[in-house]
Amino acid sequence: MSRAFDAIVIGAGQAGPALAGRLGAAGMTVAVIERKLFGGTCVNTGCMPTKTLVASARAAWVARRAADWGVEVEGGVRVDMRRVKARADSVAGTAREGLERWLRGLPGCTVVQGHARFEDARTVRVGDQRLTAPRIFIDVGGRAAVPALPGIDQVPTLTNSGILALDTLPRHLVVVGGSYIGLEFAQMYRRFGAEVTVIEKGPRLIGREDPDISAEVRAILEAEGVAVRTGAECIRFAPHADGVAVGVDCETGAPEVVGSHVLLAMGRRPNTDDLGLDAAGVAIDARGYITVDDRLATSAPGIWALGECNGHGAFTHTAYDDFEIVAANLLDGGDRSLAARVPAYALFIDPPLGRAGLTEAEARATGRPLRIATRPMSRVGRAVEKGETQGLMKVTVDAGSGRILGAAILGTGGDEAIHGLLDVMNAGLPYTALQRAMPIHPTVSELIPTLLGDLQPAE
Template sequence: MTKHFDAIIIGAGQAGPSLAGRLTAAGKTVALIERKHFGGTCVNTGCMPTKAMVASAYAAHLARRGADYGVTTGPITIDFTRVMARKDTVRFTSRGNIENWLKGMENCTVFEGHARFESPHEIRVGAALLSADQIFLNVGGRAATPDFPGVAEVPYLTNVSIMDLDTLPRHLIVVGGSYIGLEFAQMFRRFGSEVTVIEKGPRLIGREDADVSDAILAILEKEGIQFRLNAECIRFARSGDDVVAGVDCTAGAPEIVGSHLLLATGRRPNTDDLDLGRSGVKTDARGYVEVDETLKTNVPHIFAMGDCNGRGAFTHTAYNDFEIIAANLLDGEARKVSDRISTYGLFIDPPLGRAGMTETEARKSGRKLLIGTRPMTRVGRAVEKGETEGFMKVIVDADSKEILGASILGTSGDEAVQSILDVMYAGKPYTTITHAVHIHPTVSELIPTVFGDLHPAT
């Protein structure tokens, strides 16, 4: 017998539970299906547990620098078991809170199991057959494993399995010099592991401007992380209990021997085992669900939110997907994906906060630009904290005075960039910030200064 609901939500990541809350509050009956862990990537293997580990790594780093602040400390040691236990407390508590919220939600029925389409309106979960007027996909993504020569013959970690390590790696080899790889590289280096990062490209985080990439490379090299860039032919083999990574680079030894291997080479959507063919929903060549500006698929009653739609790869974009759908369906609004401004962070120490265009993107737009920069050595708050690495950069349209983008690499950069983002959303000129009075002493107080020192792009 088929059980009918007003809506079925597949996945309890960042968008699904909140949408269930809005729909049930509006009087609709909802079936929410989760096959593994409530909370999705962010809660279980992404933002929350990794940032808990980053916090532990920062504490170790600061303790080692105690003498710089006139604080005498003894030898600093890492209790890796306690680091991982703290991380687990953070993620398990959050996971439990989401699960309890959903299971106690009026008009929401939770099904635990693997969802598969039977037809455009029907979903099977185990022995249960469910139908709904509307279906919302929030199935997320998982680590992508490239077909490197020898990868099937060696043990390797992903961003998921590394969360369950019980011993500290002697030498961690990280393949992938982008956001996930660099965060793990720095934290494990601070925990005491030897770390080597292998990147196929000529520089780290290739989507960022070269000056940002170069500054991050210098910061991480200063901490003792080794880098192998331009690694065109990556291959793997075993050597006893160790992993041997072969690289063809312009410089350096042809092989790296490590105790552990982390593959941080991108992600793929969890859409390949939903039997989407029975729903009629289209996906692109990479498996992402194709959606329009309102996150509707080609099947009008089916929507896709979060990582699986290819329209954003962050917790905040997934949550914004929920907001767009809820506003359009329940509030009579007309919100769309293109309304949002690209923004994200790289959570190494110091962090990178990004909003809008990079300088490279702005130059390609053909606009007449004004650019302002300021090193963190000239930010009083950074000097007081003894954390002066990095810089600020802002980009403005010279004709309209519109803020096009900002990069803040430095202490509290991930927080400070938000004030720029708010002015961008308000559609106000950059002079709104130059006329503002910010609190002293903070990192944010230098943002009006950097906007007040704009120069034409050459």
């Protein structure tokens, strides 16, 4: 059976459904193809379930610390992992079902379930159906990477999706990979009550960040009892009577760690290996990501790639921005591109890290004269009042133009407060525009003008 449409959207993640809505509103007929769960990574195995778990873990942590705020909790704190999991499942399930219901009700939109494979640059096969369109948009997302490490095929392991199925508490969770996903799960399960060890091949956690941020993140985790092993040059696995033995080979400490459960958090890979992209003339890079230009067009005319599969951001907000770029250019006569995007993201440990623009190291690499300021959260009144003083604020400015090149707020409310700096960066304004602002007291954001007033020439 063959069916013709004005547009085909492959994947119902964060970019695809929104684009289908805009295309349909413009009078086009659209086929949306989804092979499994509507909502993509964010709704099903990413933001929504994990941040729900983070909230439950924080509740347990606050309850245990209640005495610090003068509150007595009798009888201790007990975590019911079945109820914790059920709550996360409910949040994700409600969002998934709502999205599917909305898509199926869109005028001009046809939902097709199954695995899409290209037959040529205008034709996609799903089972016994052949769908054709002059415009095709790929939004297939990604999944956890599982490197071929020694012994990995001999032991049970979990990824960020598999661990969400647990409704019992691991005795000892070993997290292999000391970056964003791994650290969120590490702190979360430590707060639920598990013993947790993080193993990182590199010399420090989240190596993408500046050393001062990385060191402070490590201090936050270790203060809660998370064991951290960096410099693990030869990670390997073997069965053990108590679970899984993970070889570390660090310069100091035991040569192996034995865990009841192992979480692999060692990066992501795109879901592009079974789409028949070669039949459509769609080029990919060495890691499997679809190559796109600044307007998200692929090497095949009439085909665009949005979201994680294009390698320009593994975040919900970057995927949605991809949608906005494509929609503006195709439907609104706009001229938007990736080049104008200011990178921004967060690490959702508690307290969180909000990041915008360049790191200090990246800014120094540009060769520009810089001005830099930092401030410990222990000097932020809001943090002191809440009894959560770990972390720091940091901003890097181009000394010539006064433009903010990058900023980080690691501390209570950091994921929200960073937006004041991010908004100024997106507007292309000098830092002085924010320095003159009158912020609300008492907040974390009120210290941003003070931070900017402390800018000093970089050495």
